[in-house]
Amino acid sequence: MSFERSKELFERANTMVAGGVSSQIRRAESPVPLFFERGKGSKLWDVDGNEYIDYVMGMGPNLFGHAPDFILDAVTRDIQNGFCFAGQFEQELTVTELILKAIPLDGLVRYASSGTEINQLVLRLARAFTGRNKWVKFEGHYHGWTDTVLYSVHPPLDQAGPDDNPTPVGESAGMAPGAADDIIIAQWNDLDALQSIFDAHGDEIACVIMEPIMGNTNCIVPRPGYLQGALDICERNGALLVFDEVITGFRVALGGAQELSGVVPHLATYGKSVAGGFPLSVLAGRSDIMAMVGDGTVQHGGSFNSNVMVISAAQASLEQISADPEAFYSDLNGRGLQLMDGLRDAARRAGTDMLVQGVGSTFWTTFTDREEINDYREHAKYVDDEKYTRFAAEMLEHGVRLATNARWHMSSAHTDEDVEKSVAATYESLKLIS
Numbered sequence: 001m002s003f004e005r006s007k008e009l010f011e012r013a014n015t016m017v018a019g020g021v022s023s024q025i026r027r028a029e030s031p032v033p034l035f036f037e038r039g040k041g042s043k044l045w046d047v048d049g050n051e052y053i054d055y056v057m058g059m060g061p062n063l064f065g066h067a068p069d070f071i072l073d074a075v076t077r078d079i080q081n082g083f084c085f086a087g088q089f090e091q092e093l094t095v096t097e098l099i100l101k102a103i104p105l106d107g108l109v110r111y112a113s114s115g116t117e118i119n120q121l122v123l124r125l126a127r128a129f130t131g132r133n134k135w136v137k138f139e140g141h142y143h144g145w146t147d148t149v150l151y152s153v154h155p156p157l158d159q160a161g162p163d164d165n166p167t168p169v170g171e172s173a174g175m176a177p178g179a180a181d182d183i184i185i186a187q188w189n190d191l192d193a194l195q196s197i198f199d200a201h202g203d204e205i206a207c208v209i210m211e212p213i214m215g216n217t218n219c220i221v222p223r224p225g226y227l228q229g230a231l232d233i234c235e236r237n238g239a240l241l242v243f244d245e246v247i248t249g250f251r252v253a254l255g256g257a258q259e260l261s262g263v264v265p266h267l268a269t270y271g272k273s274v275a276g277g278f279p280l281s282v283l284a285g286r287s288d289i290m291a292m293v294g295d296g297t298v299q300h301g302g303s304f305n306s307n308v309m310v311i312s313a314a315q316a317s318l319e320q321i322s323a324d325p326e327a328f329y330s331d332l333n334g335r336g337l338q339l340m341d342g343l344r345d346a347a348r349r350a351g352t353d354m355l356v357q358g359v360g361s362t363f364w365t366t367f368t369d370r371e372e373i374n375d376y377r378e379h380a381k382y383v384d385d386e387k388y389t390r391f392a393a394e395m396l397e398h399g400v401r402l403a404t405n406a407r408w409h410m411s412s413a414h415t416d417e418d419v420e421k422s423v424a425a426t427y428e429s430l431k432l433i434s
């Protein structure tokens with residue numbers, strides 16, 4: 001397989017675009033960050049004419065695959081009347097009704113364009129509502145790239161401090177000094193650890209923010225009772241529980257992780273899948289909390305918030321799913337589970353220790369001899385990331401494109417044939433890298 005044209009374009013890109021890419025994670029693609037010509041359904045075609053079954057799916061947003069006709073048709077139709085009003089339009093209310101009907105959290109919403117952005121509003125609102133400054137963040141969770149939250153996502157263990165009292169590790173140069181003073185880092189999925197933090201700082205903590213399924217490290221699911229326990233601790237201490245459902249929302253179920261767990265937080269954020277590949281993010285929150293955004297006590301703005309393209313795409317997406325949510329998610333998750341089983345079998349046959357962990361619609365493949373990975377530190381200690389990079393590069397050669405961070409995203413466009421081919425490619429690739 002040749003990647004010559006992508007290599008040429010990447011060299012050219014490097015002379016104009018910092019690092020040749022517009023989001024750092026893309027730079028890790030091996031043998032070269034690819035340039036694409038076209039995507040449709042489960043497939044991508046690059047500029048060298050290579051065809052891939054794609055599991056990157058825009059890092060999650062393309063819930064229906066690339067360029068689904070029904071979203072293309074809706075957006076093309078609706079933008080004839082304007083793109084961006086900096087004003088309200090009725091379709092926004094239609095979408096809001098669909099969202100509020102879909103998610104268990106009952107309240108009000110605000111819109112923005114990215115997950116990073118909407119999580120800034122969450123922090124500001126939680127602080128304003130509680131009059132407190134500190135917040136609890138978990139190692140291995142990601143809430144965006146800004147100064148307030150880019151701590152201890154994947155910290156080197158020699159800087160991360162003790163297991164029971166982790167040190168906040170900033171993940172970029174140039175971050176505002178002082179942001180770390182307000183962050184308490186904890187291990188996720190450990191109620192005792194959370195309780196100890198509240199025992200020590202209960203009246204200083206504005207909120208606990210978590211991915212309710214840990215999509216950014218090994219796709220770890222919460223232990224039974226953990227989410228409810230975390231909610232109870234927050235409520236006993238006057239703190240807010242926030243679910244960052246940017247990955248899980250509209251992907252793992254129509255009502256996201258809240259629907260799966262039955263636990264409803266005070267605030268929740270959404271992004272990625274909510275508009276089928278278009279950049280829309282959402283904060284949903286209890287009405288009395290959101291009132292502070294409503295009356296402007298907590299400031300929030302944005303030129304592109306709730307523009308015609310994204311609202312149109314969201315309406316098309318949500319109506320498509322809502323027609324028969326049960327069928328949609330049992331198909332999406334079912335095919336994902338089938339693929340996960342196939343990958344496990346391929347690894348067994350190839351004699352490789354590859355852990356396939358997660359839920360059907362999204363999961364991780366990592367190289368470890370552990371039967372499961374339960375938290376970030378286990379991941380850091382026992383997972384061979386370098387082997388995954390070789391695996392992903394080999395899968396590309398076999399016509400399957402995987403994310404650089406080991407997270408797979410199913411779409412409703414993936415077929416049984418895609419699953420079969422991907423399992424075959426996995427077996428071949430594992431034999432070559434072992």
Ligand SMILES: Cc1ncc(COP(=O)(O)O)c(C=O)c1O
Pocket residue numbers: 059113114115116117119142143144145211215216244245246247271272
């Ligand atoms: C759980 C979670 N929250 C927030 C974000 C940030 O979203 P965005 O990339 O749209 O800024 C991401 C991105 O991957 C994410 O996975």
